[in-house]
Amino acid sequence: LAGGLALLVSLNTLLLLAALLPVYHLCRLATNQLKLSVVCALLPAILLLYFGSVRSQVFSFALFSAFYWVLSAYRSRRRDILWILPLMMIVWVNVHGAFMLGLGLIGLFLGCETARWLAFGERPDTLRPAELRRLALFLILTAVVTVVNPEGWKLYAYVRAVATNPASQQLVLEWQPPRINELIGIVLFYGPFFVTLLVLLGASRKPDLIDLVLVLIFSALGLSALRNGVWFSLIAAPILARYYPTIDFCPARDTLRRLGTGRLVDWMGPRSGPPAPI
Numbered sequence: 001l002a003g004g005l006a007l008l009v010s011l012n013t014l015l016l017l018a019a020l021l022p023v024y025h026l027c028r029l030a031t032n033q034l035k036l037s038v039v040c041a042l043l044p045a046i047l048l049l050y051f052g053s054v055r056s057q058v059f060s061f062a063l064f065s066a067f068y069w070v071l072s073a074y075r076s077r078r079r080d081i082l083w084i085l086p087l088m089m090i091v092w093v094n095v096h097g098a099f100m101l102g103l104g105l106i107g108l109f110l111g112c113e114t115a116r117w118l119a120f121g122e123r124p125d126t127l128r129p130a131e132l133r134r135l136a137l138f139l140i141l142t143a144v145v146t147v148v149n150p151e152g153w154k155l156y157a158y159v160r161a162v163a164t165n166p167a168s169q170q171l172v173l174e175w176q177p178p179r180i181n182e183l184i185g186i187v188l189f190y191g192p193f194f195v196t197l198l199v200l201l202g203a204s205r206k207p208d209l210i211d212l213v214l215v216l217i218f219s220a221l222g223l224s225a226l227r228n229g230v231w232f233s234l235i236a237a238p239i240l241a242r243y244y245p246t247i248d249f250c251p252a253r254d255t256l257r258r259l260g261t262g263r264l265v266d267w268m269g270p271r272s273g274p275p276a277p278i
Helices: 004-030 032-049 057-075 086-094 099-120 129-145 154-163 166-171 183-200 209-224 226-246 250-259 262-267
Strands: none
Touching: 004 032, 004 057, 004 226, 004 250, 032 057, 032 183, 032 226, 057 086, 057 099, 057 226, 086 099, 099 129, 099 209, 129 262, 183 226, 209 226
């Protein structure tokens, strides 16, 4: 093989970086605090390093992150590059079985934005019917191109068989549910999960529907297998960056100052304020 092991390791490193950069960019868009953006991006970085051995799943990490970035940009009307989703899916479906998460992401964004439009009508922060139809069109196109692989539609049966294989779930650690009484389970899922939960509960405004649904769905996914903590961390990092600055730390600040822990006070962030748009 041209390049040998060195080329494989280099490509693997580039894919891990490609998985992290879109999420970090979403963190920067969510808050103007550089330090907070870096800290939030460290959350998925830790899991990417743990699961980032030279395996085909690193393609899924990068493509999942890119899907999240494209859909978030469309929802906030920063840019419309939905056309790239089917193209990325052609690559994804031929490199790893987690391509179904990409379809799931589009479906979640479409479902949540449709529900918001039905509930609130046309507002500056809701997608218009024409925008919803365009998102639905690209969901269909992205689903259709999943047949562009050597197995065609049979690939779905193979993915289902792998995901439900009892031998893997019983004998392979990363397919087993995370355990809250083990360090690896705390680091790779329960730690990020409880931090995200506390931030959302302490935020001064209710989370947007899409943020809430993403956290709930990928929390359930993370509870099913240790390896699924990666998807949760990629989803959660921008949400943490968006809602953490809205927590009112004033009571805690006063207590900490009385205790003389000034350094910790500096790390706790500013007073509450409106979060940046997604």
